[in-house]
Amino acid sequence: MTNNTTQELPSSAEFKRQLMAMIQTMLPAMLEKAKNGDVSAVGAILRCGQAGAKFLDAVEKNGGGKPEVKHVFSWNDEEPPDWLAPYEVAEILGVSPRTVLRAIARGELEASKSPGGHHRVLREDLERYQDEMGLRPLVREGIDMGEAGKMVEKREEKEDKSDKSDTGWEYRLKPVPTGDGVDYNGAVEKSELLKPYPRKFVDPNFVITDADSIKPWVDSLLGRPISSTAELEKWLEDVSELEGIIGEDSNVRYVAMTCDTKDKAKTDAYLYFVRELAPKLSEWDNLIKKKYYDSPHKNNLDFFQYDRLDRIFSTGIELFTEKNIPLDVRLAEQSQEYQKITGAWTVDFDGKKQTMPQMSRHLLLADRAQRERAWNATTKRRLEDAPALEGLFNDMLKTRHEYAENLGLKDYRDYSFKAKMRDYSPDECLEFHDSIEKAVVPVLRKIMEKRRSQMGLEKLRPWDTSVDPLGREPLEPFKEVSKLRDGVGLIFNKIDTRLGEMFSAISEMMDLESRDGKAPGGYQTTFEERRTPFIFTNSAGVQNDVITLLHEGGHAFHTILSRDLPMIWYRHSSMEFAEVASMTQELFGKPYAWVFYPDPEQAKRAMFEQLERVVDIFPWVATVDAFQHWIYTNPEHTNEERAEKWLEINRRFDAGLDWSGIDPSARKYSWHRQLHIFEVPFYYVEYAIAQLGALQLYRKFRKSPSEAVDGYISALKIGGRLSPKGLFEAAGIKFDFSIDMLSELMEMVEEEAEKL
Numbered sequence: 001m002t003n004n005t006t007q008e009l010p011s012s013a014e015f016k017r018q019l020m021a022m023i024q025t026m027l028p029a030m031l032e033k034a035k036n037g038d039v040s041a042v043g044a045i046l047r048c049g050q051a052g053a054k055f056l057d058a059v060e061k062n063g064g065g066k067p068e069v070k071h072v073f074s075w076n077d078e079e080p081p082d083w084l085a086p087y088e089v090a091e092i093l094g095v096s097p098r099t100v101l102r103a104i105a106r107g108e109l110e111a112s113k114s115p116g117g118h119h120r121v122l123r124e125d126l127e128r129y130q131d132e133m134g135l136r137p138l139v140r141e142g143i144d145m146g147e148a149g150k151m152v153e154k155r156e157e158k159e160d161k162s163d164k165s166d167t168g169w170e171y172r173l174k175p176v177p178t179g180d181g182v183d184y185n186g187a188v189e190k191s192e193l194l195k196p197y198p199r200k201f202v203d204p205n206f207v208i209t210d211a212d213s214i215k216p217w218v219d220s221l222l223g224r225p226i227s228s229t230a231e232l233e234k235w236l237e238d239v240s241e242l243e244g245i246i247g248e249d250s251n252v253r254y255v256a257m258t259c260d261t262k263d264k265a266k267t268d269a270y271l272y273f274v275r276e277l278a279p280k281l282s283e284w285d286n287l288i289k290k291k292y293y294d295s296p297h298k299n300n301l302d303f304f305q306y307d308r309l310d311r312i313f314s315t316g317i318e319l320f321t322e323k324n325i326p327l328d329v330r331l332a333e334q335s336q337e338y339q340k341i342t343g344a345w346t347v348d349f350d351g352k353k354q355t356m357p358q359m360s361r362h363l364l365l366a367d368r369a370q371r372e373r374a375w376n377a378t379t380k381r382r383l384e385d386a387p388a389l390e391g392l393f394n395d396m397l398k399t400r401h402e403y404a405e406n407l408g409l410k411d412y413r414d415y416s417f418k419a420k421m422r423d424y425s426p427d428e429c430l431e432f433h434d435s436i437e438k439a440v441v442p443v444l445r446k447i448m449e450k451r452r453s454q455m456g457l458e459k460l461r462p463w464d465t466s467v468d469p470l471g472r473e474p475l476e477p478f479k480e481v482s483k484l485r486d487g488v489g490l491i492f493n494k495i496d497t498r499l500g501e502m503f504s505a506i507s508e509m510m511d512l513e514s515r516d517g518k519a520p521g522g523y524q525t526t527f528e529e530r531r532t533p534f535i536f537t538n539s540a541g542v543q544n545d546v547i548t549l550l551h552e553g554g555h556a557f558h559t560i561l562s563r564d565l566p567m568i569w570y571r572h573s574s575m576e577f578a579e580v581a582s583m584t585q586e587l588f589g590k591p592y593a594w595v596f597y598p599d600p601e602q603a604k605r606a607m608f609e610q611l612e613r614v615v616d617i618f619p620w621v622a623t624v625d626a627f628q629h630w631i632y633t634n635p636e637h638t639n640e641e642r643a644e645k646w647l648e649i650n651r652r653f654d655a656g657l658d659w660s661g662i663d664p665s666a667r668k669y670s671w672h673r674q675l676h677i678f679e680v681p682f683y684y685v686e687y688a689i690a691q692l693g694a695l696q697l698y699r700k701f702r703k704s705p706s707e708a709v710d711g712y713i714s715a716l717k718i719g720g721r722l723s724p725k726g727l728f729e730a731a732g733i734k735f736d737f738s739i740d741m742l743s744e745l746m747e748m749v750e751e752e753a754e755k756l
Helices: 012-026 028-035 039-046 049-061 086-093 097-105 123-133 136-140 145-162 184-190 211-223 229-259 264-294 296-300 303-318 322-343 356-364 368-384 386-406 412-419 426-439 441-455 481-495 497-506 543-561 575-588 590-595 600-633 639-653 664-668 675-679 685-703 705-717 724-730 739-755
Strands: 119-122 346-349 352-355 510-513 523-527 532-539
Touching: 086 097, 086 119, 086 123, 097 119, 119 123, 211 229, 211 264, 229 264, 229 296, 229 322, 229 523, 229 532, 264 303, 264 322, 303 412, 322 386, 322 675, 346 356, 346 368, 352 356, 356 368, 356 532, 368 386, 368 664, 386 412, 386 600, 386 675, 412 600, 426 441, 426 600, 426 639, 426 685, 426 739, 441 600, 441 739, 481 497, 481 510, 481 543, 481 575, 481 590, 497 532, 497 543, 497 705, 510 543, 523 543, 532 543, 543 575, 543 600, 543 705, 575 590, 575 600, 575 685, 575 705, 575 724, 590 600, 600 639, 600 675, 600 685, 600 739, 639 664, 685 705, 685 739, 705 724
Parallel strands: 510 532
Antiparallel strands: 346 352, 523 532
């Protein structure tokens, strides 16, 4: 029997990894049966995940017998077909590999994918393409292949100019108005790694103008009859495409607004989406989810491929009520107000107007009096807005409590845990806080005591925690943002060339420098239709800027490695694992501090400071998370009660600093600078859970860098198809935030710190 099917098979190692991750996560009982020789159980296990499903499908197409695999793409009783890599096709045509990839992306040249995700073209398909494009006669008539290639590229250039709308490329490269002249569109166009994804459902010429412009596409989806499982899967892909277009429009507006909070037009454009589009989109999204959930064909979908999607959709349906649509708008407006207030935080210091990130440089100076002046100036500026921020937060708290009540839930904490689909409880978080207090706080206080002794001080003050304890000049990793970008790119290349290649592809897709009017903090967002990342930071020339870019680079790798997944819901993982992607890169990059510090002593300082940061993050996360648990389970509290509770929790986890003689308001309202508390409540404990995952991967990296990076990349490629526990296991680490795991990893950190 001959079977020329072109199934995409995984490599044996990848197949085993995916299979075992699924078995360990979902099928312990079936595994036990399989071990005892139950053939039906073996069959069930093989159906775990996409890899197993494809493998079995290929076997069934071969008549149910054991296939003889003569080639990674097919098996039969004849000679395997002649497959060509893009570079081989390029050589034959006399064009660049990029031209070949673009022809594949446009659907002009048929191709399949290898287990590693690389395109492969059948020679017979290439010959057919040559005939269709009129290339083979040229070559046969003796025309040089290079000339033929130029003709292809010339034809392609002509097509690009005359009919860009065929691929939707013109809209997908809608300008991204950042604040520092970043040419995002040009960077994407130049990238050979970030191929475009032509629209298949929505008109390529479609551009969002208002809700009415989106409605016909939504109506088309809601009104489409679905009479088979295959039609349901195609419908889901079309829904995903439309959601990607809408998501990108929203994110472009958000990026523009955060890059320049003073520009009224950008703020208005963002708020237009929030006020006018988002309410209708929320209603339509609920109807879409219901149509999927009510389809009888849903039950015939592959369980292991669609189980996670079922949970995402059912959670969305459960937590939807029209009463909350105006509350969503109100919360988005309130978050933008927080951005506006904090984005205006500047200080006139030493004759210069400086942003908060720029002021942080003064806290690194050896001159203690100068540090104290800088700390006081910064604190004074923040306290000027304390009344406004207290009032704003009260409004947000009231809105969120009403939000939960509208859903019949006890409080907003209950809502948050359901919405985030957490597989752990609030009580487990509270136990985690206790573990941090017992296993990490003593380590932090030990570090701070050593600092106090080295500095020769009686007590440490808030402005003494960032300076070098031996009085050495501040580390200055770079003076120009371009040097930061280049240096981090080199570090990624040293860790693994695959990471270096990805960072190089996005090196111009970021806005890094701090400036007046720019929103605080840092983030990586995804332009959903392009499936490309954008990095936003506030760099001021300090070591923390290096760590931040390594961190956001990890998020960008996650975006790139999962971008080929067809459904938008699976291109984003749970936050517990999303932060593993970023925090791991902070640690993988640590041994390469010499890239920024050729002096070995300075490199050691940078590495030690990073280990201090690893320790410090746990108590701060516990502080913020415990505070939010109290806030939302006690929604009727007063401003003064809230301030006192913050002080109580802060003292529980702090490093033993001396606050005497300082305006009490400075500590009472120090939580105002933590944007997560205002904008994304209950998104913080994930950082500590993820740090445990990152430390486990780093422990592997110390022994076998290639194995650790392989596990990291494999897990990132899964996107959000598995639960946090499943993703941790796919990376070869444990989803475990017990005191035993915490203590074990703290011992490793202390051991490394002692060596430095």
